[in-house]
Amino acid sequence: MRDAAPETVYLKDYKPFGYVVDSVHLTFDLAPHATRVTSRIAFSPNPETTDRTFFLHGEKLKLIRATIDGAEIAPQVTPEGLTATAPDAPFVWEAEVEIDPAGNTALEGLYMSNGMYCTQCEAEGFRKITYYPDRPDVMSTFTVRINGDLPVLLSNGNPKGQGAGWAEWHDPWPKPAYLFALVAGDLVATEDTFTTVSGQPVALKLWVRPGDEHKTAFGMEALKKSMKWDEDSYGREYDLKVFNIVAVDDFNMGAMENKGLNIFNSSCVLASPDTSTDMNFERIEAIIAHEYFHNWTGDRITCRDWFQLCLKEGLTVFRDSQFTADMRSAPVKRIHDVIDLRTRQFPEDNGPLSHPVRPESFQEINNFYTATVYEKGAEVIGMLKRLVGDAAYAEALDLYFARHDGQACTIEDWLKVFEDVTGRDLTQFKRWYSQSGTPRVKVTEDWAEGTYTLNFEQTTLPTPGQPEKLPQVLPIAVGLIGPNGDELQETTVLEMTEAKQSFSFDGLPARPVPSILRGFSAPVILERESTNTERAFLLAHDTDPFNRWEAGRALAQDTLLQMATGAGEPDADYLDGLRSLMRDDTLDPAYRALMLGLPGQAELAGLLADRGITPDPMAIWQAVEHLRDAQAQALGPLLEELYEANQVTDPYRPDAEQSGKRALAGALLRLITRRDGGARASALYTAADNMTLALTALSCLLQAGQGEAELAAFYDRWKDDRLVIDKWFMLQIAEATPERAVSVAQALTEHPDFNWKNPNRFRALFGALTANHAGFHDATGAGYQLLADWLIRLDPLNPQTTARMCTAFQTWKRYDPARQAKIAVELDRIAATPDLSRDTSEMISRIRGA
Numbered sequence: 001m002r003d004a005a006p007e008t009v010y011l012k013d014y015k016p017f018g019y020v021v022d023s024v025h026l027t028f029d030l031a032p033h034a035t036r037v038t039s040r041i042a043f044s045p046n047p048e049t050t051d052r053t054f055f056l057h058g059e060k061l062k063l064i065r066a067t068i069d070g071a072e073i074a075p076q077v078t079p080e081g082l083t084a085t086a087p088d089a090p091f092v093w094e095a096e097v098e099i100d101p102a103g104n105t106a107l108e109g110l111y112m113s114n115g116m117y118c119t120q121c122e123a124e125g126f127r128k129i130t131y132y133p134d135r136p137d138v139m140s141t142f143t144v145r146i147n148g149d150l151p152v153l154l155s156n157g158n159p160k161g162q163g164a165g166w167a168e169w170h171d172p173w174p175k176p177a178y179l180f181a182l183v184a185g186d187l188v189a190t191e192d193t194f195t196t197v198s199g200q201p202v203a204l205k206l207w208v209r210p211g212d213e214h215k216t217a218f219g220m221e222a223l224k225k226s227m228k229w230d231e232d233s234y235g236r237e238y239d240l241k242v243f244n245i246v247a248v249d250d251f252n253m254g255a256m257e258n259k260g261l262n263i264f265n266s267s268c269v270l271a272s273p274d275t276s277t278d279m280n281f282e283r284i285e286a287i288i289a290h291e292y293f294h295n296w297t298g299d300r301i302t303c304r305d306w307f308q309l310c311l312k313e314g315l316t317v318f319r320d321s322q323f324t325a326d327m328r329s330a331p332v333k334r335i336h337d338v339i340d341l342r343t344r345q346f347p348e349d350n351g352p353l354s355h356p357v358r359p360e361s362f363q364e365i366n367n368f369y370t371a372t373v374y375e376k377g378a379e380v381i382g383m384l385k386r387l388v389g390d391a392a393y394a395e396a397l398d399l400y401f402a403r404h405d406g407q408a409c410t411i412e413d414w415l416k417v418f419e420d421v422t423g424r425d426l427t428q429f430k431r432w433y434s435q436s437g438t439p440r441v442k443v444t445e446d447w448a449e450g451t452y453t454l455n456f457e458q459t460t461l462p463t464p465g466q467p468e469k470l471p472q473v474l475p476i477a478v479g480l481i482g483p484n485g486d487e488l489q490e491t492t493v494l495e496m497t498e499a500k501q502s503f504s505f506d507g508l509p510a511r512p513v514p515s516i517l518r519g520f521s522a523p524v525i526l527e528r529e530s531t532n533t534e535r536a537f538l539l540a541h542d543t544d545p546f547n548r549w550e551a552g553r554a555l556a557q558d559t560l561l562q563m564a565t566g567a568g569e570p571d572a573d574y575l576d577g578l579r580s581l582m583r584d585d586t587l588d589p590a591y592r593a594l595m596l597g598l599p600g601q602a603e604l605a606g607l608l609a610d611r612g613i614t615p616d617p618m619a620i621w622q623a624v625e626h627l628r629d630a631q632a633q634a635l636g637p638l639l640e641e642l643y644e645a646n647q648v649t650d651p652y653r654p655d656a657e658q659s660g661k662r663a664l665a666g667a668l669l670r671l672i673t674r675r676d677g678g679a680r681a682s683a684l685y686t687a688a689d690n691m692t693l694a695l696t697a698l699s700c701l702l703q704a705g706q707g708e709a710e711l712a713a714f715y716d717r718w719k720d721d722r723l724v725i726d727k728w729f730m731l732q733i734a735e736a737t738p739e740r741a742v743s744v745a746q747a748l749t750e751h752p753d754f755n756w757k758n759p760n761r762f763r764a765l766f767g768a769l770t771a772n773h774a775g776f777h778d779a780t781g782a783g784y785q786l787l788a789d790w791l792i793r794l795d796p797l798n799p800q801t802t803a804r805m806c807t808a809f810q811t812w813k814r815y816d817p818a819r820q821a822k823i824a825v826e827l828d829r830i831a832a833t834p835d836l837s838r839d840t841s842e843m844i845s846r847i848r849g850a
């Protein structure tokens, strides 16, 4: 049976379920193609409603029998679930179903990966395990028995008992079904313990397949740091006797916060210096923290319905960002987050997929785990915190946990705790949750007799379903800098609420240079006429590290946009400013590495389109190449000098200090390679004793048109390590010139290791292709065609991953008519595929704008 016909679900239609679930008992008799799931569920009438419709979700289940209070019933079964007549009184439901984990390629529900059983239930996967009210506002305790001939049998909560071929688990914390998990396999654990602030011991276990044990140490340390941080920063203690983490190779997402049993994509937890880069380590630390933090923001307090997804995801992303800022460098983390926001969220919010942080309708909820819900959702919390202040934020969070523990909540509940703590009216602020699109803020200035005035005007362009926009509350952090470089006004937060609003500063000795939107205090697009001189001044003097970086970024961006439209040469102010920053040893190497960075090519394309200019991907690529050459030229001998000065001599550690040095040295090596043709990169490849350096060297070599032998040796050395081979696939496409990218990708699809049913491998190849901007947008349309061919192939097996990859087409309207026509052909070809999944058909029709 295929997926159900697309039907739209609306926030405004929310109704509570007619029954509450008092307890759930599940028994699993595991068999690859015929697992039996027996459920015993105690229901009682929900006092909140009088509607006793008894509908249980269920998909791809073979119903063996169903009883109510012991009497066999014959429910009405459809592809989406079953309906039965149920008493208006407490009763016990029992059912037995059969499912096929080994045949489950969608990786939702119970499935198999390398001989191991595992589950993924968020958002609506539990209904593929048994009949159940599969909605987050139905919460219950779960008791689980697993019968299976495998050494390790895990589920949520605390262990209750185990013997040969069986194990029992009990989770005392009421939870929605999406947090259910089961794992069974031949696994080995790395073990540790954590003692909570109140003295409770917690057994920590990180489970992997035999052979991966050497990649668990870092993840375990990250877990302990996360547990401690949540106690120290949010007063949140862990609440079970065990915390299990399992690594699986086949996983659609990064990781999942199932209560007491987090399941991770192996790429997001396994790490060793030999096989993982500094960036991998940083991401793993953040994801472990993220999933752990969900224990409170997600599990103890969950979402009433999936429209409220940002309630747990936006907040938890905000929390994991705070954690990373504390563990590493706060300014560097902020810059990374803003780059990420501009790369992934801005295009989404300014294109056909634009939707509010709290969407109002969907066809397939899996399509709404987006950069908007996550990253903009986290930005909204950052703004709230800035507006109310740190102390009130902490108080509001305490109230949130106290008031809503054990509940399934809404954004209204969330905002109410802030209103109650501060006495503020957040009605207008709430527009951040309902209005889509990125606000644009125009700034002009006036200066007269010691008074400096900043005039702001905000507008948001129309987005799908929202032609008219209202002004939003914008916290605009501003500082003023005097002509001699001294700060005249330290950071102050201007609270803009009107469409147009001015703010004055008086008693100033001289006309200042403004530093606006410090720390990127609101997720907006700032539009302000500025001169290169002024930007170079801020690049030299701004006391706000974010805006200092931003000044350099703006210089680079302007010069690139001019170069990409055929006018101009690399800007001298930019190159001069860059040179002095690079020389400044007081600046963190990680920060200097970011200073060497340039806006991405897709971002530049978006900026051109914004200015009414049709972007030419090849011209953008050439502009970037040219500016890179100019950087190399301008920095000259300083490159080698700094490269030497930033070598790490201590044994490898993936911490902020060492990885900052390697990031800077790596960025320098890329420039050096433009001058020495790859001599130093080649030496580094030979000497490299960790994956970060090896990949840096290899990518420099490929970029210089060399590295064939090294690439082959790399493959040979790592052919048995899936995660490293993913990198091998990615790298070749990432470093291919635009002319070669599609053919390199195409050739790799024929490689025997292109195991396309594995989401990591599929994403390694096609993620790299779509990230190679000029390559993917090759004028022949070959990139579009190759991607579409494979999306069509993957869709029947794995709709979720297919639908996510469709976002590569979301910016299609930016490009010239010829490219648009070619993309339209591919979108229509995908749309016309028989039996296309609900996931992919929703994405394609929204992108196509039918």
Ligand code: BES
Pocket: 121, 122, 123, 253, 254, 255, 256, 257, 286, 287, 290, 291, 294, 313, 317, 366, 369, 374
């Ligand atoms: N709850 C999600 C995982 C999830 C997402 C399950 C969508 C099912 C559908 C988890 O907490 C999460 O957000 N994971 C992120 C990583 C995180 C660091 C932002 C992911 O998987 O990408």
Ligand code: ZN
Pocket: 290, 294, 312, 313, 316
């Ligand atoms: Zn999450």
